[in-house]
Amino acid sequence: MSFDRSIKIAPSILSADFADFGREIQAIEAQGADWVHVDVMDGHFVPNLTFGPPAVAAFRPHVKTFMDVHLMIAPVDPYIEAYAEAGADMIVAHVEAGPHPHRTLQAIRATGRKAGIALNPGTPASAVEYLLDLADMVLVMSVNPGFGGQKFIASSVQKVAQIRQMIGDREIHIQVDGGVDPNTVGALAAAGADCFVAGSAVFRGGSVENPAPYGENIRAIRAAAEAAL
Ligand code: DX5
Numbered sequence: 001m002s003f004d005r006s007i008k009i010a011p012s013i014l015s016a017d018f019a020d021f022g023r024e025i026q027a028i029e030a031q032g033a034d035w036v037h038v039d040v041m042d043g044h045f046v047p048n049l050t051f052g053p054p055a056v057a058a059f060r061p062h063v064k065t066f067m068d069v070h071l072m073i074a075p076v077d078p079y080i081e082a083y084a085e086a087g088a089d090m091i092v093a094h095v096e097a098g099p100h101p102h103r104t105l106q107a108i109r110a111t112g113r114k115a116g117i118a119l120n121p122g123t124p125a126s127a128v129e130y131l132l133d134l135a136d137m138v139l140v141m142s143v144n145p146g147f148g149g150q151k152f153i154a155s156s157v158q159k160v161a162q163i164r165q166m167i168g169d170r171e172i173h174i175q176v177d178g179g180v181d182p183n184t185v186g187a188l189a190a191a192g193a194d195c196f197v198a199g200s201a202v203f204r205g206g207s208v209e210n211p212a213p214y215g216e217n218i219r220a221i222r223a224a225a226e227a228a229l
């Protein structure tokens with residue numbers, strides 16, 4: 001994947017129909033999704049439980065774009081290999097997941113996958129200062145992770161700007177995740193983010209039987225981001 005900083009929309013399947021992931025993934029990709037964002041939660045690092053490696057392996061054949069696996073788990077190192085084997089294209093770990101995020105990123109890169117580092121809303125941008133040379137992406141959480149449909153945390157905009165400054169001209173994406181919609185995405189894009197996770201703002205109003213709203217929602221988020229550049 002050559003480095004491309006154009007706007008990317010990555011719907012989170014946490015907001016999809018849990019009885020129909022294969023067809024939901026096909027639907028969002030047909031409706032314009034650039035990536036598929038898979039929210040892995042362990043009921044320990046975050047107060048919710050979602051997908052193990054077997055579930056991600058089941059999603060894999062349906063993903064034709066790019067499967068971005070967001071590990072909201074702690075400890076994270078013991079599971080990196082399994083999510084890589086399951087077919088993740090990118091594996092994103094939280095800087096708060098343990099004492100050795102530098103080693104975690106080394107371990108993700110050793111699998112040959114793209115490596116991302118995520119920060120919760122309370123974690124300062126400086127936490128990734130010594131991790132950037134190992135990262136293909138920095139994920140700025142704009143909600144406290146665990147659930148879709150939460151309220152956007154406005155301080156994320158300033159954090160995106162700080163991280164974009166720290167990155168300089170290195171080929172590193174900035175992704176934002178949580179409460180992203182046409183009203184919040186513009187300020188984030190203007191601050192330097194290029195990849196946007198959206199769950200409720202993409203899936204709202206649509207279904208596998210009626211996917212057109214997915215496309216309308218994706219286009220609205222993309223247009224609002226591009227208008228801000
Ligand atoms: C939250 C997840 C997000 C969430 C986004 O813990 O990491 O990816 O699914 O959902 P919305 O876009 O509805 O805030």
Ligand code: ZN
Nearest residue numbers: 039070177197
């Ligand atoms: Zn996520």
